[in-house]
Amino acid sequence: MANEQAIASITVTAGRDKAGNPEPWDLTFRTGEVVALLGPTGSGKSRLLSDIESLADGDTPSGRRLLLDGQAPTAEQRFALHGRLVAQLTQNMNFVLDMAALEFVTAHAESRGIADPAAATAAARQVIDAANALAGEPFAPHTQLTQLSGGQSRALMIADTALLSWSPVLLLDEIENAGVDKRAAMRLLLGSDKIVVIATHDPVLALSADRRMVIANGAVAAVLTRTPAEEALLTRLATQEEGLAALRHALRTGAPVRAWEAFFPTP
Amino acid sequence: MNEAAHEEATARPMRLVTVAGPPACGKTAVVAKTCAKLREAGVSTAVIKFDCLQTRDDALYQAAGVPVSVALSGGLCPDHFFASNLEEAFAWAQHTGADCCIIETAGLCNRCSPHLRGVMALCIIDNLMGIDAPEKIGPMLRLADLVLVTKGDLVSQAEREVYRHRIRQMNSRAVIRHINGLTGQGCQELAQILALAPAVATVTDMKLRFSMPAAVCSYCLSETRIGARYQKGNVRKVEFGHRQEGQHGE
Known part of the structure; x- marks a missing residue:
């Protein structure tokens, strides 16, 4: 894809909390690093994630700005990245297509610009192998997407996002109860050259992250290692x-x- | 309203946006949330809803404090009905004094498109329609300036990406955005885009981006009986058993 470019870090500049008090730090997220977001519902996790997703430019309630590799994005970058910066995985997501797993992941590979059908199929097989390494029970390439178990679906989504998604930032929202080998999933994601952010309540995932950000009252209240x-x-x-x-x-x-x-x- | 005020109102340019999309994809939820964001930014809106049989969507707009007028096509072709009533619809919106008029059309068939040359055109579709949907939806998607995809929170990232790719294949120039009509995620940004819609003083003499399908056959005139002997006028017979090419006439 022509406008594909590697982004090594994103920075969210300090904004303000719900009471208007300034946030203490600029926050930088890097590739090859997992950051966990912690905080009760309503504390402002979604606000932070939506600031990242919308490439905030001081125009959101938090007043934060998003920098790419330390620089304010150009108008062209904004346009190319809007709606595509962040790939998202949540517990609510399902496959709704009635298609075989291999056929669908091949279609995804093709949409990513892998024009050669053999290469697209090979890429898709790699995704399915990676998914089977995460799921408790392996599934066959010809299994229909809608017949996958919850754990298998989640495993396929994680493997596909890690290996085929275009977006440089990957956001996982409370996927801990998905029936997936969490630590294996972490290793796969860490090897994907993406900036990984996990919103979680799970102690293992929270402690496995390189850094934990605690959110309160709409702002980042603590950054812990x-x-x-x-x-x-x-x-x-x-x-x-x-x-x-x-x-x-x-x-x-x-x-x-x-x-x-x-x-x-x-x- | 006296005559001078009437003339002033009808001469005032107003931003105009057409919104089209299949039924139940979330058009009204997205537009209503976006109207609220526009109001926060100091842009007042008026909405006209074209529909076929009935709608309760006007209540949703009223609850949001947006002036709304509903037009039901009933027994007429909804596409032709839309085109025939556009001048009057625009005049009503001008009289509300709104800065921006949004015309939401439901019930258009996939062969049709309400989009006008020189007017910002939106198409809203949802992620649950299957990845072949962008091909099937036709000119209301192919000729839109902005394609908004709803319900993306319910499907996998991969499906969203493949869907987006298929939309891009059908429409190479549109801005494509994911939007959530329930949470309002993305509506702020949509409001910023709508605030840039070209202002127009009149829709008279404007042109549709796509010609509407021909009608005028016996069934247009309330014929209900089935059979070639009852069919007159603009009738085309299919050769069944032969594969037909898709039609993309401009």
């Missing part, structure tokens, strides 16, 4: 998640479910 104590906590939480996954697998396959310690060893 993992402390050594949190690192230890994350390791234990991750072990527990693996135990849950193993238990789920055992139940699914009819394997004998043994004692607690078999799944959740005490460190």
